[in-house]
Structures are given as structure tokens and as C-alpha cells.
Amino acid sequence: MSYKKDMSKYEHLEGWERCGFGEQLDKWAEKYGERTAVTDSEDEISYMELKQKADCLAAAFLRKGILKGDKVLVQLPNRISFVIVFFALSKIGAVPIMMLPAHREAELEGIIELAKPAAYIVVEKYLGFSYVPMANAMKEKYSCIRHIFVDSESGDISGMIAETCGENGAFPAVDGYETAVLLLSGGTTGVPKLIPRTHTDYMYNARMSAKRCRLDSSDVYLASLPVAHNFPLCCPGLLGTLDVGGKVVLASATSPDDILDAITEEGVTITALVPAMVTVCMEMLEWDENYDISSLRILQVGGAMLEDSLADKIIEEWPCKLMQVFGTAEGLLSFTSPEDEGSLIARCQGTPVSPADEVKIVDEEDKAVPEGVFGELLSRGPYTIDGYYMAEEANKKSFTPDGFYRTGDKAMWTKDGRLRLGGRIKEQINRAGEKIMPSEIEAYLCRHSKIKEAAVVGVPDETLGNRICAFLVTDDEAGIDLQEIHRFLREIGIAAYKMPDQIERVETWPLTSVGKIDKKALERMAQEK
Numbered sequence: 317m318s319y320k321k322d323m324s325k326y327e328h329l330e331g332w333e334r335c336g337f338g339e340q341l342d343k344w345a346e347k348y349g350e351r352t353a354v355t356d357s358e359d360e361i362s363y364m365e366l367k368q369k370a371d372c373l374a375a376a377f378l379r380k381g382i383l384k385g386d387k388v389l390v391q392l393p394n395r396i397s398f399v400i401v402f403f404a405l406s407k408i409g410a411v412p413i414m415m416l417p418a419h420r421e422a423e424l425e426g427i428i429e430l431a432k433p434a435a436y437i438v439v440e441k442y443l444g445f446s447y448v449p450m451a452n453a454m455k456e457k458y459s460c461i462r463h464i465f466v467d468s469e470s471g472d473i474s475g476m477i478a479e480t481c482g483e484n485g486a487f488p489a490v491d492g493y494e495t496a497v498l499l500l501s502g503g504t505t506g507v508p509k510l511i512p513r514t515h516t517d518y519m520y521n522a523r524m525s526a527k528r529c530r531l532d533s534s535d536v537y538l539a540s541l542p543v544a545h546n547f548p549l550c551c552p553g554l555l556g557t558l559d560v561g562g563k564v565v566l567a568s569a570t571s572p573d574d575i576l577d578a579i580t581e582e583g584v585t586i587t588a589l590v591p592a593m594v595t596v597c598m599e600m601l602e603w604d605e606n607y608d609i610s611s612l613r614i615l616q617v618g619g620a621m622l623e624d625s626l627a628d629k630i631i632e633e634w635p636c637k638l639m640q641v642f643g644t645a646e647g648l649l650s651f652t653s654p655e656d657e658g659s660l661i662a663r664c665q666g667t668p669v670s671p672a673d674e675v676k677i678v679d680e681e682d683k684a685v686p687e688g689v690f691g692e693l694l695s696r697g698p699y700t701i702d703g704y705y706m707a708e709e710a711n712k713k714s715f716t717p718d719g720f721y722r723t724g725d726k727a728m729w730t731k732d733g734r735l736r737l738g739g740r741i742k743e744q745i746n747r748a749g750e751k752i753m754p755s756e757i758e759a760y761l762c763r764h765s766k767i768k769e770a771a772v773v774g775v776p777d778e779t780l781g782n783r784i785c786a787f788l789v790t791d792d793e794a795g796i797d798l799q800e801i802h803r804f805l806r807e808i809g810i811a812a813y814k815m816p817d818q819i820e821r822v823e824t825w826p827l828t829s830v831g832k833i834d835k836k837a838l839e840r841m842a843q844e845k
């Protein structure tokens with residue numbers, strides 16, 4: 317038997333509440349009423365209206381036959397309908413699977429086969445891509461998908477809200493310890509793993525994050541990353557901001573001008589960015605003086621290694637506190653504090669956000685390493701999962717027998733008791749905050765008729781953190797170029813952020829002493845090119 321988390325251990329914790337997100341929304345509506353809850357590029361919605369619309373949509377979902385426990389693929393960009401859909405599904409105990417707008421057929425198929433969703437909710441069109449043909453193709457291929465709901469101006473979602481308004485019946489009871497969402501993890505070969513988060517642990521995740529940020533009802537939180545991602549959704553993000561009665565601004569795209577415009581116009585006090593985005597925002601600020609970011613109180617930066625020099629630069633040039641954020645969708649969060657000295661903030665990722673987090677840093681034999689020495693970061697605690705969704709084999713590798721999650725990250729304790737991250741132990745590429753498993757890309761590449769073997773590595777890159785380099789053994793003397801690779805991968809249907817940035821042909825592989833492909837050598841070769 318594998319380790320199972322005992323929730324009763326956490327019931328004494330401040331911020332721990334056995335309650336569903338649907339019920340939370342009702343409480344917020346009562347408390348914050350007509351205050352603005354969320355704005356996007358087109359509209360705004362108060363707490364009360366959000367509750368009313370979520371109730372209508374929940375009733376409509378029930379009427380269409382979406383049942384408690386059903387999984388529902390949600391692929392919506394940052395807009396108010398995302399928020400309504402999230403709470404509507406929560407209210408009836410259906411479980412959203414948080415797809416990103418960037419995902420395509422290959423990612424969808426892996427997840428559909430695993431989770432057998434009953435419905436698929438898509439935006440009609442976003443950043444030039446039409447989602448409806450893709451959704452229809454999925455419905456045709458997988459009989460589990462009974463419904464496609466399209467979010468457009470005249471589409472199903474708004475129509476459903478209008479139809480059912482005023483006739484909200486009873487919703488099924490939802491227990492806080494049931495699964496609220498399935499988040500996506502960085503993934504393994506082809507099939508991404510799904511991360512089941514309960515209503516209670518996820519709300520606690522949001523509350524502890526909000527507490528560390530000293531968030532209150534005067535705060536304006538800007539979701540600049542795709543809000544289906546854990547960082548802007550819940551750390552403290554959308555959910556943490558709603559809990560304190562603040563306002564959430566949804567930026568329609570993750571581009572520096574969208575972000576800086578939103579900060580300037582909405583008086584944003586806190587936002588979350590990955591390091592690569594900070595760099596481009598800083599460049600933009602340098603040549604356009606019309607932006608005003610003086611309202612910012614906290615800039616959260618996380619999702620990927622923040623170089624010391626960039627941290628120093630942020631502290632020097634931004635009018636707000638830098639908060640370093642180490643986070644995982646599996647749970648553990650570690651942030652610096654607003655009260656910490658700049659010199660300390662610049663060199664660590666702070667401390668875990670909950671007093672009940674258990675964190676260990678261990679060597680290859682799982683023995684604790686001393687302060688100042690890097691090891692693998694392990695975590696267990698109130699909001700860290702005890703297993704991936706239906707993934708017995710993967711769980712054996714990713715968790716210790718006593719239930720610690722193996723993050724695969726290198727970390728150490730600093731002399732002042734803070735965590736400092738030092739890169740990856742597990743083979744995973746972090747490209748501008750997006751996590752990519754090399755084995756997944758290698759498998760796609762090998763489907764190409766000209767490619768005999770492929771090895772993919774992450775190469776340090778000034779703007780992206782890591783870029784993706786694919787080494788190929790090909791059949792064809794004439795070779796194959798990057799364009800052709802991209803075309804081929806687009807046909808398979810994979811997210812654009814997984815496309816190789818660089819390809820190199822090799823005749824033979826550099827090998828390690830045990831005869832494996834020497835990826836360290838490949839990384840050096842890619843860097844020299």
C-alpha cells in the first residue's frame with residue numbers, strides 16, 4: 317500500500333477549511349457583494365454577479381447531464397468566462413482539467429485517454445487559432461466526450477447562462493476533501509501527469525500564499541500568465557485575491573505591452589511573472605516612458621531559476637518588493653517575505669508558506685545533507701499531493717514510501733534558514749517557465765521518416781532560461797532543417813512552446829562510461845555552436 321495523506325492531521329491549521337469552492341464563492345458574494353471581483357479586456361464582474369452567473373451555468377451543466385465527479389477539459393484563455401466556468405463546475409462537483417491555450421492534439425489525447433472527460437470547454441478563437449475543429453475532432457475520436465461547449469460572443473456558455481437564469485435548483489453536495497481540479501504537470505513521455513488538488517488543500521494553498529503576500533481587499537492582482545496555471549490561479553493568484561475581497565485583472569495575453577498597459581491602467585498592486593517575462597518587460601520599460609508601474613507593491617517572480625544578476629536588477633530598478641517564488645503544481649510553495657532585506661531576497665527562494673510544510677533536502681541515498689550543500693528537495697504537507705491521478709507506476713518513482721514528493725530540483729538550506737534552488741536533478745527542460753520532458757519531444761521526432769535517433773537537451777539561454785536543442789541522427793544526406801521539423805511537429809499537433817529552438821546533426825553519440833547518451837556533452841556541444 318502506498319502512503320495516503322491523513323487530512324485530519326491538518327484540521328487545526330489556520331486557513332484550512334473543509335468546504336468546496338462553490339460554497340466559498342457564495343460566502344465571498346455575501347461579504348464583498350457589489351465590489352468588482354474580476355476584470356478582463358472587455359468587461360468586469362462583481363462578486364455578486366459572479367456568484368449569480370456561476371449558479372446559472374452550474375444549473376445549465378446539470379441540465380445537460382454533466383454529473384458530479386465528471387472530468388471536464390477546460391481550455392480557455394484569461395477572460396471572465398474562465399472564472400465563471402471554474403466556479404460553475406465546482407458548484408456541481410465536476411472537475412476541471414486545466415488545459416493551457418497552447419495545448420494541441422498530442423497533449424489533449426494523452427489526457428483524454430487518462431481522464432476520460434465527459435465534456436470539453438473551448439474558446440472559439442484565441443491568438444489566431446480556431447479551437448472548435450480541434451475539439452470536434454477529439455469528440456469524434458473519443459466517445460467519452462459527450463459535449464463540446466464553445467465560449468464565444470454568441471456561443472454556448474453565455475447562452476447557457478442566459479437560459480437557466482432564475483431557476484437554480486439544488487446542487488449536489490460537495491465535500492472539501494474531494495478533488496476540485498486536475499492540474500497539469502510537466503509530464504513524462506507523451507502523457508502528461510495530472511495533479512489532483514482538493515477544494516480544501518487548494519484553498520489553503522491560496523490562503524497561505526495570500527498571507528505571505530500580506531494581501532488584502534485593497535489589492536489589485538494582475539494575472540499575466542495563463543490563469544489555468546497554478547501560479548496565477550492560486551499562489552495567491554485569482555483564488556487568493558478573491559478570498560480577501562480584492563480585484564483580479566486578467567491580461568488577455570502574456571506580452572510585455574499587455575502586462576505593462578494593465579499595470580498602468582488598473583493600478584495593479586501585485587503580479588506574477590516568470591524570469592523571461594521580467595526581462596522583456598524591463599526592455600520595454602527602458603524605451604517607453606509612458607508606462608507607470610508605481611502602483612506595484614509586490615512583483616512575484618518564479619517558475620524558473622532567477623539569475624542573481626536579474627534579481628539584483630529588479631530590486632534596483634522596480635519600485636516594489638521582489639518576491640522570489642519557488643512553486644510546484646504538486647503543492648510545495650516557498651516564497652521570500654516582503655519584510656526580508658533586498659540582499660537576502662536576491663539570493664534565495666524564501667521559506668515554505670505553511671508552518672505544516674515538511675521539507676527535506678537529501679543526497680542520492682535519501683539522507684539529509686548539511687546546510688550549504690545541494691541535494692534533492694523533497695516535500696510533504698497539507699497541500700502537497702500524495703500521488704498523481706491514476707498513475708501507480710509514476711507514483712512509485714515520484715514519491716518516497718513515506719509520502720514525500722520528489723521535486724527533482726536541486727536545493728540547499730542557506731545559513732539563514734532559507735531555501736536556495738540550484739537547477740534540476742531530474743531531466744526536464746524549463747523554457748521560460750514551461751516544463752518540457754526531453755523524452756516526449758524525442759518520441760515525436762523519431763516519428764519523422766528521416767530521423768533515426770533523437771536526443772533533446774536544454775541549453776542555457778539568456779532570455780528563455782533554457783532553449784530546446786534537438787540532436788538528430790538522420791537517414792538523409794541532404795539533412796533536415798528546423799523549419800521542416802517545426803512543420804512536422806505542428807502536424808502532429810504539439811504545443812508551440814515545445815518546438816526545438818535549435819537542431820544539430822550528429823553521426824554518432826557521445827557516450828557516458830556506462831554507454832548512455834552523454835547529455836552533458838550534448839549540452840556543451842549545443843552551447844558551442
Ligand code: OOB
Nearest residue numbers: 546547551618619620621641642643644645725737
Ligand atoms: C511552477 O509550477 P510547475 O509545476 O509548472 O513547475 C514546477 C517546477 C519546479 O519543480 C522547478 O523545477 C521549477 O518549476 N521552478 C523553479 C522555481 N519555481 C519553479 N526553479 C527555480 N526557481 C524557482 N523560483 O512553476 C510554479 C507553481 C506555483 C508558483 C510558481 C511556480
